[in-house]
Amino acid sequence: MLIFGWTVSAQNVEIAIILKDADTNLPVEDATVFVLKTKQSLLSNSEGKVTFVLNGSSNIQVTHSSYAKVTVRSSALLKTDNVIYLKSTVNDLDEIIVTKQHPQKILKNLVDNSIKKLTVPARLKVYTREFFKMDGNYTYYNDGLMNFQLFGKDKNFKSNILVEQNRAFGLVYDQINSDVLGYNLNDIMENYYNFKYIDPITDIGGKKKYDYVIKSYSANQDFNIMIVTPIDNTKSLRDDFKIIYDWKKKIIIEINTTVSPTTLSNVKEKKAVGSKNIYKSTFKAIYRLEGENYYLVSSKEEIGFERVEKNKTTDIEVRNYFVTTNFSNQNYSYKESEVFKDKTLYNKKNVILSPYWDISGLSTTDEEQTIINDLQDRKP
Structure with a gap:
């Protein structure tokens, strides 16, 4: 091996x-x-x-x-x-599990129990990386090293952010904001810890909009996998969900979502100025149970859409990563003035104290490094 x-x-x-x-x-x-x-x-x-x-x-x-x-x-x-x-342990013949409870009820219980099990207070040292593409060309890159101090409990999670270091290359566009990027750093960790990304399939109306199937998971006998797909011929933009969970400990291990090509083909194109026509959307979050500690390890999100403007459309793609390089259940000391309040690192000035990206926890691919080098060499 x-x-x-x-x-x-x-x-x-x-x-x-x-x-x-x-x-x-x-x-x-x-x-x-x-x-x-x-x-x-x-x-x-x-x-x-x-x-x-x-x-x-x-x-x-x-x-x-x-x-x-x-x-x-x-x-x-x-x-x-x-x-x-x-060695792959995936078996296409995983058996469907028949349950007395509706799978949505099981999922709700999983979410509730996972929220209770998440280790808080805690500190997550997170490396974040983002690529931005406009009209087919990479125009912007940033990465950063942040500390998320988590506090609160049971659906009332909060976080404070301290940015240790960050760097950015490429062209900065005034029209790009957190709404376009699709996230807000000041609530993103709360969303991960409240499992907001699966709200559509836990909401009361979810049973009418999705099909739920639970299968045994040959890759790990302690895990089951729940597959949730939109009903046929949906006209709304709905994700396909795949949730891997520990059925013994009743905690979520991994969440995968994607909008399938079939769903995208059924969605009516929007023409109003300011609207977004999504053509690609994927998300993945991984959680880790280490002894008594249960926390977010990583997330990856990619979205592509055409934004409708007055006289044209702009094609935008964003790919971002979060990797928890270190976890601690100890608080850190900081001043309130040091807390990062902005929604994104997009316009933050470079603060480089060490080559943190070399030990970031997420190596760049050859293709990604070429993109970064190219953007770094460009003049504003």
């Missing part, structure tokens, strides 16, 4: 790992790599790659909802080109 040639034991060694499917040899994206010594979380990119710096030795856990868990020792790894093959 692991290819290596010699060991390394030097101080502050940078290690690179490539995760691949054992059967297809294709890269495995969105696997969580957890370094036990430093409690650092990393997420594999679309090339299956993760990189991190480690002082000394540590066990490293690799988990993915569709693959068997793997644990390796860092001292057995090269500095580069460590290939770890993951």
Whole structure:
């Protein structure tokens, strides 16, 4: 399962790992790599790659909802080109589970119990990355390192944000705001912790708008998967949902949503100025249970739409990532004046104290790095 040639034991060694499917040899994206010594979380990119710096030795856990868990020792790894093959455990013959309760009721109970189990108060050190594309060209990039201090409990979660570092390259457009980007940093963590992204299928009218199916999950016998799809011929923009949950502990592990091409083809095009015609929308959030701690590990969102303007339409695509690089149930000290109040890092000036992106928890792909370099070289 692991290819290596010699060991390394030097101080502050940078290690690179490539995760691949054992059967297809294709890269495995969105696997969580957890370094036990430093409690650092990393997420594999679309090339299956993760990189991190480690002082000394540590066990490293690799988990993915569709693959068997793997644990390796860092001292057995090269500095580069460590290939770890993951064995897929997904079975297309997962059995449908018949339940006495309607699956929506089960989902509501899962949400309620997950909210109660989430560890709060807590501090999440989060690396965020965003690519912005306009009319087919990448025009803007930003990333940042933030601390989210979470407090409150049971659907009353709140967060304060301290921005440690950030950088941005490319052209800044006055007309771009948080409504266009689709999020507000000051409430995004509350949304994750209240599972707002699945409100449409937990609302009282959800039964009339969606079909719910629960299946066993061959990838992990402790997990079930709930698949929720819009009813046929819907004229509204509704997502398909896939929710993986621990049926023993009754907590949500992963949420996937996407708007299917079939749904998009049935949605009537909007023509009013200021409206958005969405042609692509995906979202994924992963939660981790580590001992008594249960928290958000990562999220990824991508949206593409045409915005209707007075005399034209503008094609906009936004892709953003959140990765919790470190979790702590200890508070941090700060002044109220240091709390970040804006909705987005979009117009924030660069604050670079260290090359934080090199140990961000999310390695750039070759394609992404080319985009970043190109935007960095452009003059405003």
